[in-house]
Amino acid sequence: MATAQRTGRTLPRDLPKLAVRIRRCTLCDLHASRTHAVPGEGPEDAAMVLVGEAPGREEDRAGRPFCGAAGKILEEALVRAGIRRERTFITNTVKCRPPENRKPRPAEMTACRAYLVAQLGAVRPRVIVALGQTAVRDLLGPAASLRKFRGRWKAFANIPVLPTYHPAAILYNRRLFRKLVADLRKARLRAEAA
Template identity: 45%
Template sequence: MGAAPAHRADTAARASATLPDTKEERAARLSLLAEEVRTCQKCPLHEGRTHTVFSRGDPSSEVVFVGEGPGAEEDLQGQPFVGAAGQLLDKMIAAMGYHRDEVYICNIVKCRPPKNRKPEPAEMAACSPYLTAQLALIKPKVIVALGATAVQGLIGTSEGITKLRGTWKLYKGSIPIMPTFHPAYLLRQPSAKREVWSDLKEVMRHLGKSAPDRG
């Protein structure tokens, strides 16, 4: 792989250099960023992709959910969390009182790793400017990090999610992060749903929303 073309090398940085004043301008800048992602060849993941997977949802949302990377269904459709784990995530979002399109959802990496493996550090590093630009434009009040890889990509820690979950972290010194289990883990371990709901209730309390008790 060669170096990125000079005219594209700093697009992600420029996208968020001056924060937009309107929802329309924010959406326009995110659209330009998504277009750059579609042609990205910064790491080997581009070689096996069907589609890049940039985001779904409302770029003006107060909550951003960050996952690990696209799976097979996401690669085919070009949207994050559309498979079985995505359906469970939508139920989690609904339980918080949001419609699935009222939050913003993205991943650490924008292309599917082979066989859904964990993204390698170099792949995460290559993709990180895109996520940084996304979050700078959206300026959410809270980030929900879904799984250990999401937390690692956001703040660099290598601790396991069992230790991390339920404890507030901070993204770039300003945005609270709530780490919790990835929905794919919940499909394998349904008993962990109670812990995730506890984490999501903390998010709701932080946002000043009511958090009804549920199992």
């Protein structure tokens, strides 16, 4: 995968250096209201990358992804699917919390996208799981639809992408949990078979 670039500068090719750059980043307005940027976490040799939408309040405070209520649901779903969280790399489409947990704006996603591309280039996972509509659009294009694509294999830069529900959606509709687990299990089996 080509090295990602921002404003003419080459981004680092390894996760720790990328995290340093992300924590210092002021490329979009979200930097002004963040407490901590949240680059993501997980090993560089992870077979699976999970991409969510954006940090929430707890994540902004802690500087870690998925450590609030949605994170608990994600962890429960990962366990049920036979996946160890610490063996996955978990990140978001934008690395700084949008105020009042609004959705990231297109300009913010565009500004932040090179970091996600660079992280995917560093990890080179066997599969990507796109958690929710925002991640689905970021990875698969503005016309991509979670409703149409959920549970169906797509691709980003020749890496298989499986769109599924964002764990926060389960807070409002517990019946989606079973489908989230089924999709994560499907992603695990594909990663193991690759």
